[in-house]
Amino acid sequence: MEIRRIGVLGAGTMGHGIAQVCAQSGYQVNLQDIKDEFVEAGISKIQKFLDGSVERKRMTQDEADLTSSRIKGTTDLREAAKDVDLVIEAIVEDINIKKDVFKELDQICPEDAIFASNTSAQSITEMAMVTKHPDRFIGMHWFNPPQLMRGIEVIVTDKTSQETLDTMVNLCKKLGKEPGICKDSPGFIVNRLLQIWYNESLNMFDEGVADPQDIDTALKVAYNFRMGPFELRDLVGLDVALVVSETHYRELMREQFKPPRCLVMKVKAGDLGRKTGRGFYEYESKT
Numbered sequence: 001m002e003i004r005r006i007g008v009l010g011a012g013t014m015g016h017g018i019a020q021v022c023a024q025s026g027y028q029v030n031l032q033d034i035k036d037e038f039v040e041a042g043i044s045k046i047q048k049f050l051d052g053s054v055e056r057k058r059m060t061q062d063e064a065d066l067t068s069s070r071i072k073g074t075t076d077l078r079e080a081a082k083d084v085d086l087v088i089e090a091i092v093e094d095i096n097i098k099k100d101v102f103k104e105l106d107q108i109c110p111e112d113a114i115f116a117s118n119t120s121a122q123s124i125t126e127m128a129m130v131t132k133h134p135d136r137f138i139g140m141h142w143f144n145p146p147q148l149m150r151g152i153e154v155i156v157t158d159k160t161s162q163e164t165l166d167t168m169v170n171l172c173k174k175l176g177k178e179p180g181i182c183k184d185s186p187g188f189i190v191n192r193l194l195q196i197w198y199n200e201s202l203n204m205f206d207e208g209v210a211d212p213q214d215i216d217t218a219l220k221v222a223y224n225f226r227m228g229p230f231e232l233r234d235l236v237g238l239d240v241a242l243v244v245s246e247t248h249y250r251e252l253m254r255e256q257f258k259p260p261r262c263l264v265m266k267v268k269a270g271d272l273g274r275k276t277g278r279g280f281y282e283y284e285s286k287t
């Protein structure tokens with residue numbers, strides 16, 4: 001199936017970057033969020049990224065202008081669903097909200113549209129089963145920031161058709177990404193493995209073994225990692241991180257997946273990482 005127009009739902013940390021990558025590769029994009037200010041914030045982050053790319057000579061002004069011209073922002077789900085061949089959902093990590101949105105999309109999208117969820121850890125099968133065509137439902141798990149990270153996990157359920165999988169694998173390649181295929185299971189491949197690494201790092205902080213900065217530095221200098229676990233948690237957003245952590249613990253039922261206390265407390269305090277200006281570290285501006 002040929003993809004021409006893509007609806008991206010959620011203009012937050014992931015959605016705006018996903019919209020940009022799709023538009024940069026020539027696709028028309030409808031970018032939707034629930035409030036005008038969220039749509040505008042997403043579009044202005046895209047503009048900032050494109051301006052920076054032109055300044056650093058990674059892109060011409062014409063390419064940047066063409067990319068922006070392909071993105072249409074809206075708060076109206078019907079408008080976002082109009083004429084799309086694919087919807088990529090990147091809204092809050094809440095399975096019930098996601099299921100409600102997919103039920104609605106099922107009524108308003110073109111009959112043959114593919115639905116993809118960028119969830120970090122929720123069940124793709126559970127979401128697929130609220131639609132009339134689970135054969136055209138798939139997971140498309142991007143990494144943060146979508147503009148820079150090369151990998152995308154493509155998650156299939158028992159109901160996903162071969163045609164849907166082939167279409168998505170081809171799309172990833174057209175977007176300049178490397179698809180990795182995985183069966184539907186908690187955290188897929190990357191997040192499930194990372195979860196243990198994050199948990200032990202945060203548990204060490206809870207136990208007073210070392211501070212976030214010392215743990216991050218130790219890992220970065222030992223293994224040449226670009227970021228440590230606390231920096232990464234702040235980048236992802238601690239609210240998203242907590243939901244993902246809770247899902248792993250609930251679904252895999254193993255103690256090693258239990259959310260660390262410091263993560264729970266940060267979220268209770270509203271210190272969600274870069275997006276609120278404070279998480280395990282302090283930031284001058286919210287991003």
Ligand SMILES: NC(=O)c1ccc[n+]([C@@H]2O[C@H](COP(=O)([O-])OP(=O)(O)OC[C@H]3O[C@@H](n4cnc5c(N)ncnc54)[C@H](O)[C@@H]3O)[C@@H](O)[C@H]2O)c1
Pocket residue numbers: 009010011012013014015032033034035038089090091092093094097101118119120121141142143144235236237240
């Ligand atoms: N942050 C990451 O590093 C990361 C990485 C991979 C996948 N994900 C997944 O991507 C999804 C989005 O995460 P995020 O970090 O971008 O979250 P975010 O909180 O930054 O953005 C979510 C956006 O969705 C919007 N939204 C909420 N309900 C909506 C609805 N009903 N319709 C449309 N928009 C709605 C919010 O207003 C917000 O702008 C989650 O499922 C998350 O697990 C996140």
